[in-house]
Amino acid sequence: MTIVKNSIATLHYTLKDDAGEILDVADENNPFLYMHGVGGMIPGLEKALENSKAGEKVVVSVAPADAYGERNPNLTQDVPREMFGSIPDEDMVVGAQFQAQTDQGVEIITVAAIEGDTIKIDGNHPMAGETLHFDVDVIDVREATEEEISHGHPHGPGGHQH
Template identity: 35%
Template sequence: MNIQPNSVVALTYDLYTIENGEEVFVEKADDQNPLVFLYAVGMMLPKFEENLAGLSSGDKYDFQLVADDAYGVKDENAVTELPLDMFGEMEKPEIGSVLPLQDDEGNQFRAQVKNVSDTGVTVDLNHPMAGQDLHFIGTIISVREATEEELTHGHAHGADGQSGH
């Protein structure tokens, strides 16, 4: 079966960022712990999915995404200071740590701590890979039709369709 909307894809990948012309390894998904997702429901980067369209089990892929097609360019205005009292009795966060935050509408996002002072915590709301070109290399392990339950839930329930819940 070829990758198409409403199919569940399991794949391996090695992900590299491209910094100053040099590739830097970021992370991988291997045969023991593959990336499994419901194709074309908006969970993955659109250009990532576009590069996989039509592939089937056993196919290898190797493509790059420019920052605009990945996590966007870095927004220098997406740095803000949070008041220290917002953290209550918690320990001050460490520089470089990532904080799970939520806005007034309940949307969850992450922010990386850039600085900590006596009055506040400066955070960068950009995605950690914003402004970076990405290089994916991998293999399609399996492609199958999504189950009705997966389509209803809007996500894959594992490579074999078993949710475990």
């Protein structure tokens, strides 16, 4: 079977940035399952995996426009330390991530800089502006169940369970 809309693919992959640093790994201990064609994966990788079969290897570089987008400078701002309330100082470090309620729902913000009582926060996705280099092994491809299709994601080991 090939990877087409509403198929469930099990992948092992290594994701690197332009400098060759490993950003993420999915392997036999932590495989990645996704349902193809429902928006659960970055568009550039999904397009590269279309029509692949179990046992195939897909190596692809995905530009920011087909991944997490370019960095948007309007998503950074300086806020007062008191906005973080009771978060201990030892947890307020550059790179720390927090959930924030925004007009678009709950989003992840990252602490970009700390200058005294002023915290610079960044609402960009941590991989925004990055070209992503994937080395993917397609482990398995199967048809989604009716329940998975109605929920829009895989169920069972490595997928979402109810």
